[in-house]
Amino acid sequence: MTDIHAWPAMVKLLLIAVPCFICMVGVAINVYTTLSRDYHVVCDSITTSPYMEMLKVTWGTSTFKWRVLLMCAIGGLVIFPGRALRLGQLSPDELKAFPPNLRLRFLVALWLTAVGFIGAAAVTLVLELSKSN
Secondary structure (H helix, E strand, O other): OOOHHHOOHHHHHHHHHHHHHHHHHHHHHHHHHHHOOHHHHHHHHOOOOHHHHHHHHHHOOOOHHHHHHHHHHHHHHHHOOHHHHHOOOOOHHHHHHOOHHHHHHHHHHHHHHHHHHHHHHHHHHHHHHHHHO
């Protein structure tokens, strides 16, 4: 096995920066959705879910932080609707009527964030294991 610490500094920096950049692109997609007019489209698309309505009232929509968290919660509900549909917390008609381009945007953001996080964790693990040898 090659010694990671013998690699050039730029290669090590890229090894760490690329997964973080991928993760941040996923986060940026959610932030873009929050700051664009699509925010209101997303909020108006899910109205029968008592959980989402409670989040809208509890968190409010005045601060940026709560708006981003609300977008992430709605994205999770749209991407993984199984439990909410089984419990009757989400209408199947409302899920079908959700804009497909926004659903795709939430899915891409989820995958980029997950892949970037897993990549960063893997690089960190490899670097930590190489330190001990």
